[in-house]
Amino acid sequence: MSEVLPTLLIIDDEVRSLETLRRILEDDFDVKTASTPDEAEKILQEEWVQIVLCDQRMPDISGVEFLKQVREQWPEVIRMIISGYTDSEDIISAINDAGIYQYITKPWHPDNLILSLKNASRLFALQRQNESLSIELKMIPGQLDRRLADRRQWLRENYRCEDGIVRSSESCMNSVCEKIRTLAPYDVSVLIAGESGTGKELAARALHYNSLRWDKPFVVENCGALPDELLESELFGYKRGAFTGAVEDRIGLFERANGGTVFLDEIGEVSPAFQVKLLRVLQEGEIRPLGSGRTRKVDVRIIAATNKNLEQEVPEGRFREDLYYRLATVSICMPALRDRVEDIPVLARSLLDTAMKELGKEVQGFTDEAIACMQAYHWPGNVRELQNEIRHMLIMAEGESLGADLLTPRVLRAVPESMPAIETLAGLEGTLKERVEALEARILKEALIRHRWNKSRAAKELGLSRVGLRAKLERYGLEKVERLEPGTDKGSSKAAS
CATH class of the missing domain: 3.40.50.2300 (Response regulator)
Known part of the structure; x- marks a missing residue:
C-alpha cells in the first residue's frame, strides 16, 4: 500500500x-x-x-x-x-x-x-489527533459511567440471591448462603471465619453486592501480608513528608471505599497496637492519615475474615475483646471442603469450566473414578487446592476426559468412599488382619489407577502374578469405574461461580 x-x-x-x-x-x-x-x-x-x-x-x-x-x-x-x-x-x-x-x-x-x-x-x-482526543475525552465520562454501571450490574446479578457460591442441592453451604442473604441488607459489621481457601472473600463479596452499598466500592486488604506501618499507610493514607519516600499525599483504602465496603482479610494477624487504631475507625467512623493532625470522617461497612479462633485469642490476650465484639456483630462460619463432600462434583465441574477458558483447552469432564477419589480426599487447602488440582489435571490430560490417573499422588492415595468393601475395612477399629487388608486394598487401588487399570503392569509392579492380582481384586471388590458421559457430572448446582 x-x-x-x-x-x-x-x-x-x-x-x-x-x-x-x-x-x-x-x-x-x-x-x-x-x-x-x-x-x-x-x-x-x-x-x-x-x-x-x-x-x-x-x-x-x-x-x-x-x-x-x-x-x-x-x-x-x-x-x-x-x-x-x-x-x-x-x-x-x-x-x-x-x-x-x-x-x-x-x-x-x-x-x-x-x-x-x-x-x-x-x-x-x-x-x-488533538481534535480527535478532545472529542473522545468529552465522550469518556459518559462512556465510563455506562461501563461502570454495567460492571456493577453484572457483579450484582452474579452475586444476587445465589451468592455466586457453587454448591449442590443438598449442600451444607445452603444454610450459610441463606444467612448471607439475610445479613446483606443490614449495615452491620460481619466476621467471617474459616480455614484458608474456603471462600471467605467470595462470601464477603456476596454480602456487599446484595447490600444497599452494592453500587459503591468494595476494597480488599490482606492484613497479614503487611507490617503495621505499611498497613496503616495503606488503610489510612498519608501526607507528604510523613516518612522517608512519602513524596506526595496518598488517599488510603478507607477513603477510597467511602460509602462502600472494606474487606479486611486475615484480621487475626494484626498486632495489638494496630488493633487500637482500627477500633477507633469502628467506634468513631473516622481516620487520621499518617503525618496529618486532622481526622477525616469515613462511611464504610467493615467485613473481616480470619482463619483463627478469635474467641480463643481474646482470653489469651492476642486479640482485643472490644475490637472482637465490634467486628463480630454477626459471625459466619465457612465450612471446610472435607465437610462438603456432596459439593465436590459440581464444584469440580465449575472450576474445570473456568480452567478451560483460562488455559484454552477443552475436555468433556471427569470420570466417576476421578470424582470418587476427589471426594475421598480431605483437601487441607480446601477449594483453592481443588482448583490447583483440576488445573494440573487439565494440563496433563491427553484424552477427552479427566481420569483418576491424572490426580497427584496425595489425592490418589485417598480411599474412595464409593467402595463399600474398603470403607468398611478402612475404619480405625478392627483386628490387625482387617487393618492390614485395608492397607493392602488401598495400595492395590492406587497402583491400578496409576497404570490406568492395566492389570499386567500393576501386577508386575506389586510382585504379583496376574491370577493372584485378580483374586485380590475380587476379594476386595475392586472394579474399574466407568467414565462419565459428557454433561453427566453428579449433583446439581445452586449457582454458578
Missing part, C-alpha cells in the same frame, strides 16, 4: 518560481499550485489541503491578507509565508493577523525548506 503524501498548496504569481518549488517538493508532498488567490481558493474548496505556502508580494493582495482569509475559512490548515523581503512589520503582521506557522525568507535552501514543510505536516497531524 503506497504512502499518502500530505497535500501542499503553493501560491506565487511567478510561474518559474512555482515550477522550481514543485520540482523540489513533489517527492515528499502532493503539490498543488496556484498563481492567483482565486485559483488557490478554488483548490482549497475542492482538495483536502494541509499546508499553504504563499508568496508575500502578489499584484492584487499580499500573502498575509490572503492567509488571514484562509485562517477564517480553513483554520486547521497550516499557513506559511515565503518572501524575499524581511520587513519586520510584515513579519509581525504575518504572525499576529494570519497566524503564520513560519516565515521563510529568500533565498532558501531546499533541504531547509523541505524540513520546515515536513514539520508543518507533523503539526497538522498532531492537531487532528
Whole structure:
C-alpha cells in the first residue's frame, strides 16, 4: 500500500518560481499550485489541503491578507509565508493577523525548506489527533459511567440471591448462603471465619453486592501480608513528608471505599497496637492519615475474615475483646471442603469450566473414578487446592476426559468412599488382619489407577502374578469405574461461580 503524501498548496504569481518549488517538493508532498488567490481558493474548496505556502508580494493582495482569509475559512490548515523581503512589520503582521506557522525568507535552501514543510505536516497531524482526543475525552465520562454501571450490574446479578457460591442441592453451604442473604441488607459489621481457601472473600463479596452499598466500592486488604506501618499507610493514607519516600499525599483504602465496603482479610494477624487504631475507625467512623493532625470522617461497612479462633485469642490476650465484639456483630462460619463432600462434583465441574477458558483447552469432564477419589480426599487447602488440582489435571490430560490417573499422588492415595468393601475395612477399629487388608486394598487401588487399570503392569509392579492380582481384586471388590458421559457430572448446582 503506497504512502499518502500530505497535500501542499503553493501560491506565487511567478510561474518559474512555482515550477522550481514543485520540482523540489513533489517527492515528499502532493503539490498543488496556484498563481492567483482565486485559483488557490478554488483548490482549497475542492482538495483536502494541509499546508499553504504563499508568496508575500502578489499584484492584487499580499500573502498575509490572503492567509488571514484562509485562517477564517480553513483554520486547521497550516499557513506559511515565503518572501524575499524581511520587513519586520510584515513579519509581525504575518504572525499576529494570519497566524503564520513560519516565515521563510529568500533565498532558501531546499533541504531547509523541505524540513520546515515536513514539520508543518507533523503539526497538522498532531492537531487532528488533538481534535480527535478532545472529542473522545468529552465522550469518556459518559462512556465510563455506562461501563461502570454495567460492571456493577453484572457483579450484582452474579452475586444476587445465589451468592455466586457453587454448591449442590443438598449442600451444607445452603444454610450459610441463606444467612448471607439475610445479613446483606443490614449495615452491620460481619466476621467471617474459616480455614484458608474456603471462600471467605467470595462470601464477603456476596454480602456487599446484595447490600444497599452494592453500587459503591468494595476494597480488599490482606492484613497479614503487611507490617503495621505499611498497613496503616495503606488503610489510612498519608501526607507528604510523613516518612522517608512519602513524596506526595496518598488517599488510603478507607477513603477510597467511602460509602462502600472494606474487606479486611486475615484480621487475626494484626498486632495489638494496630488493633487500637482500627477500633477507633469502628467506634468513631473516622481516620487520621499518617503525618496529618486532622481526622477525616469515613462511611464504610467493615467485613473481616480470619482463619483463627478469635474467641480463643481474646482470653489469651492476642486479640482485643472490644475490637472482637465490634467486628463480630454477626459471625459466619465457612465450612471446610472435607465437610462438603456432596459439593465436590459440581464444584469440580465449575472450576474445570473456568480452567478451560483460562488455559484454552477443552475436555468433556471427569470420570466417576476421578470424582470418587476427589471426594475421598480431605483437601487441607480446601477449594483453592481443588482448583490447583483440576488445573494440573487439565494440563496433563491427553484424552477427552479427566481420569483418576491424572490426580497427584496425595489425592490418589485417598480411599474412595464409593467402595463399600474398603470403607468398611478402612475404619480405625478392627483386628490387625482387617487393618492390614485395608492397607493392602488401598495400595492395590492406587497402583491400578496409576497404570490406568492395566492389570499386567500393576501386577508386575506389586510382585504379583496376574491370577493372584485378580483374586485380590475380587476379594476386595475392586472394579474399574466407568467414565462419565459428557454433561453427566453428579449433583446439581445452586449457582454458578
